[in-house]
Amino acid sequence: MEAERSLHDGLAEVESVNEVPLRAVIGLPAYNHAHRLPEALESLLLQTHPGLRIIVSDDGSTDETPAIVADYARTDPRIVYSTTPKRLGYIGNARHCFKLARQLFPEAEFFAWASDHDVWHPDWLERLVEAFDANPTAVAACPRSFRMEADGTIAKSVEVDLNTTGIEPTLKRFVRTFRGISAGNMIYGLFRADALERSGIMRWQLLPDRLLLCELSLYGGMAEVKEHLWFRRYRRIASKERQRAASFVDHVPRYIRWPWWLAHGVVLWREYGMGREPNGPLTKAQGRRMAVYYVLLAIELDTKRWWLRRERRLVRPVKRKIKKLWWRLIERLASLPGRPHRVFRPIYGRIGSGRSRD
Amino acid sequence: MAFGRPPIPNSADRRAWLRSYHYYRSKLMEEPSGAEAIALCQPLIDAAGGWRAPPPWVSLIADSDSGAISAEESDDPDPKPSQAEKPEKPVPPGAKNEAPAELAGTPAGIHHGMPFSKEGRVFADPWRLPEKPKRILKYFATEALAGDEADLLMPEPEFWRKWTAKVGANGYGIGSLRAFDVLRGLRMAGILSQLEQAADRAIIWQIGPSAAIARAMKMKLPGATYLVSCEPWEMVSPVAFLRKAMPEAKLMVAGDAADLAKAWDSFDFIFVPSAMMSELAPPRLDLALDAMSLQLSPPEIAEAHARHVYALGCLFVFGLTLSGESPQWPIVATNPAFERFFWMHQMPLRPIVDWQIASMIDEGFVGRGFFGRPEETKYWKLNVHFMMGWRKLRV
Numbered sequence: 001m002e003a004e005r006s007l008h009d010g011l012a013e014v015e016s017v018n019e020v021p022l023r024a025v026i027g028l029p030a031y032n033h034a035h036r037l038p039e040a041l042e043s044l045l046l047q048t049h050p051g052l053r054i055i056v057s058d059d060g061s062t063d064e065t066p067a068i069v070a071d072y073a074r075t076d077p078r079i080v081y082s083t084t085p086k087r088l089g090y091i092g093n094a095r096h097c098f099k100l101a102r103q104l105f106p107e108a109e110f111f112a113w114a115s116d117h118d119v120w121h122p123d124w125l126e127r128l129v130e131a132f133d134a135n136p137t138a139v140a141a142c143p144r145s146f147r148m149e150a151d152g153t154i155a156k157s158v159e160v161d162l163n164t165t166g167i168e169p170t171l172k173r174f175v176r177t178f179r180g181i182s183a184g185n186m187i188y189g190l191f192r193a194d195a196l197e198r199s200g201i202m203r204w205q206l207l208p209d210r211l212l213l214c215e216l217s218l219y220g221g222m223a224e225v226k227e228h229l230w231f232r233r234y235r236r237i238a239s240k241e242r243q244r245a246a247s248f249v250d251h252v253p254r255y256i257r258w259p260w261w262l263a264h265g266v267v268l269w270r271e272y273g274m275g276r277e278p279n280g281p282l283t284k285a286q287g288r289r290m291a292v293y294y295v296l297l298a299i300e301l302d303t304k305r306w307w308l309r310r311e312r313r314l315v316r317p318v319k320r321k322i323k324k325l326w327w328r329l330i331e332r333l334a335s336l337p338g339r340p341h342r343v344f345r346p347i348y349g350r351i352g353s354g355r356s357r358d
Numbered sequence: 359m360a361f362g363r364p365p366i367p368n369s370a371d372r373r374a375w376l377r378s379y380h381y382y383r384s385k386l387m388e389e390p391s392g393a394e395a396i397a398l399c400q401p402l403i404d405a406a407g408g409w410r411a412p413p414p415w416v417s418l419i420a421d422s423d424s425g426a427i428s429a430e431e432s433d434d435p436d437p438k439p440s441q442a443e444k445p446e447k448p449v450p451p452g453a454k455n456e457a458p459a460e461l462a463g464t465p466a467g468i469h470h471g472m473p474f475s476k477e478g479r480v481f482a483d484p485w486r487l488p489e490k491p492k493r494i495l496k497y498f499a500t501e502a503l504a505g506d507e508a509d510l511l512m513p514e515p516e517f518w519r520k521w522t523a524k525v526g527a528n529g530y531g532i533g534s535l536r537a538f539d540v541l542r543g544l545r546m547a548g549i550l551s552q553l554e555q556a557a558d559r560a561i562i563w564q565i566g567p568s569a570a571i572a573r574a575m576k577m578k579l580p581g582a583t584y585l586v587s588c589e590p591w592e593m594v595s596p597v598a599f600l601r602k603a604m605p606e607a608k609l610m611v612a613g614d615a616a617d618l619a620k621a622w623d624s625f626d627f628i629f630v631p632s633a634m635m636s637e638l639a640p641p642r643l644d645l646a647l648d649a650m651s652l653q654l655s656p657p658e659i660a661e662a663h664a665r666h667v668y669a670l671g672c673l674f675v676f677g678l679t680l681s682g683e684s685p686q687w688p689i690v691a692t693n694p695a696f697e698r699f700f701w702m703h704q705m706p707l708r709p710i711v712d713w714q715i716a717s718m719i720d721e722g723f724v725g726r727g728f729f730g731r732p733e734e735t736k737y738w739k740l741n742v743h744f745m746m747g748w749r750k751l752r753v
Contacts, residue, residue, distance in 0.1 A: 042751045121548045153704045227548050
């Protein structure tokens with residue numbers, strides 16, 4: 001009842017600030033991150049683009065999250081606060097945010113998910129909207145990001161640039177997207193709301209972000225913004241077990257135990273290979289081919305990851321040892337007179353690459 | 359620039375420091391713009407109630423008629439050690455961080471006791487920039503020019519060539535490389551692009567005297583008004599430098615708040631003394647840039663600056679800070695002051711010219727080994743970091 005009331009109060013106020021044309025809605029699924037939420041929320045409220053609404057959907061938090069959001073919603077009419085009727089888990093809450101956004105703000109052209117612990121640069125929305133305006137066929141836009149430690153120290157720059165605008169045919173774009181995406185980062189980009197809706201929003205799968213971004217690529221390209229406009233806070237190493245626990249609260253379907261690529265392949269075959277959507281982006285035959293491609297690419301990716309894990313365990317200690325010996329040699333070289341150039345280049349690398357040596 | 363090695367309170371270094379200062383002052387006075395700068399600063403010095411806390415072993419004398427400044431060594435609190443005596447051993451890094459007793463009574467902060475711009479690190483060897491440091495500078499400048507962000511590296515002015523390394527037709531010094539670091543940080547933080555695209559005239563407030571950063575920022579953002587606040591005597595060097603380096607720029611040294619009211623849209627550089635900080639009311643403030651000044655000030659000064667920057671509605675702050683331990687300089691963490699008003703984050707940017715390298719260039723030292731040399735241990739293990747932050751909605 002309380003949630004209902006706050007939602008309606010928020011809407012009444014939103015109507016009063018409707019002078020600025022609304023272009024984007026940000027859905028923030030919140031759950032028990034009260035200590036990080038103010039910074040996340042304030043960074044969204046500081047966006048320089050005026051046409052913005054924020055839907056905060058609380059998935060039954062037991063900490064101060066409801067009080068914090070209600071407090072901000074009281075002073076800023078751009079925030080709409082909602083609570084889920086029961087605990088939905090991450091995917092359910094993200095879907096809830098999107099559906100609520102379509103229901104309350106059908107005129108909004110763009111949609112983005114936000115998390116309750118990351119931080120957005122004030123220009124984030126403005127730059128991404130500009131990227132969309134420059135690429136009318138794009139369905140998604142992503143900036144570069146920073147990886148941030150739990151204490152707020154920015155650890156490193158993440159520069160996964162992927163521009164698939166203008167790539168034709170569709171299947172080529174699909175393959176390019178699969179190989180180029182960093183799904184965990186790009187899922188927090190900005191999307192065209194209608195394309196997102198047609199792509200199944202966020203399906204009830206493990207790694208739903210990868211599946212969604214690949215499906216989105218069928219409807220248009222992804223625009224890149226080569227600026228660091230998002231700060232992603234890392235807390236723990238991502239794992240499928242954690243994702244399973246966070247997304248499937250009551251019941252874990254049997255297909256979730258399958259390999260993720262198999263489950264995704266079945267979804268793609270069903271959605272695009274069996275002709276559910278008559279005006280879809282692909283013919284049935286192309287849809288089936290795409291599902292097969294997806295599975296093959298996913299197996300390739302999993303094999304690479306397996307090899308990397310193996311390499312990390314077996315090969316890296318040896319490499320580290322060699323590197324140590326190399327550094328000792330460098331030290332020796334540095335102690336010779338008159339050779340600073342030979343010393344500084346290996347130590348500092350190329351300057352201006354924008355990356356930390358560490 | 360804010361990276362000068364602080365004066366070391368033992369007699370030999372103190373004398374070297376004074377010699378440098380005298381040399382610098384004499385060079386400055388040779389330039390008409392230097393004398394003008396000092397004359398300009400004079401009313402401000404008077405307004406601020408005279409000189410602020412010079413080091414206890416230095417007496418600064420300002421002549422109100424001629425505008426000349428002189429420095430004299432006062433009664434030596436630490437007499438010169440005899441030849442037989444061994445010089446004091448430097449405190450190793452990580453040792454207890456205590457300010458020496460002779461600095462205990464300087465509430466205005468050691469920073470405010472340095473009668474030369476910290477840009478003046480080159481004056482540690484005032485006679486020339488030795489050949490080997492030149493090669494280091496040349497290496498860094500060449501690397502920077504070959505990188506993606508070459509447009510951010512601004513050459514030093516022609517008259518400064520004595521302290522630069524030549525790459526192509528231009529000379530690059532420590533100042534231009536430090537400014538390059540700052541501009542890189544601003545670009546990485548997404549602030550530079552916002553300033554470049556600002557519809558109205560952007561106003562940038564630099565806290566601390568750094569002519570090199572101010573000049574580079576102005577060259578990158580020619581449409582911006584650049585406000586520099588520092589102690590009156592700290593203005594002498596940057597004002598003289600900027601007047602000489604950018605004669606076409608409109609520079610103002612504000613005497614009182616009334617001067618400022620009409621200056622925001624018409625002047626390129628506005629210098630104000632720190633004492634006038636509370637009277638600053640620019641129509642907008644796009645960025646506050648702490649050029650490693652507040653960290654060397656008492657915490658209450660840092661707090662007052664952070665509060666005022668916030669009150670002016672500034673969206674971004676960007677700061678250069680030091681970390682590590684110094685046996686002589688009480689390094690104040692500015693983060694607590696700024697974190698009350700801004701969400702602060704440390705940037706993952708490694709400065710090209712960090713403290714140790716700058717110190718080596720200062721000393722003309724290179725080539726005797728890079729790691730773990732006995733010579734290196736006399737420098738403090740301090741690192742330069744870049745902090746960025748944006749305003750909190752609720753304080």
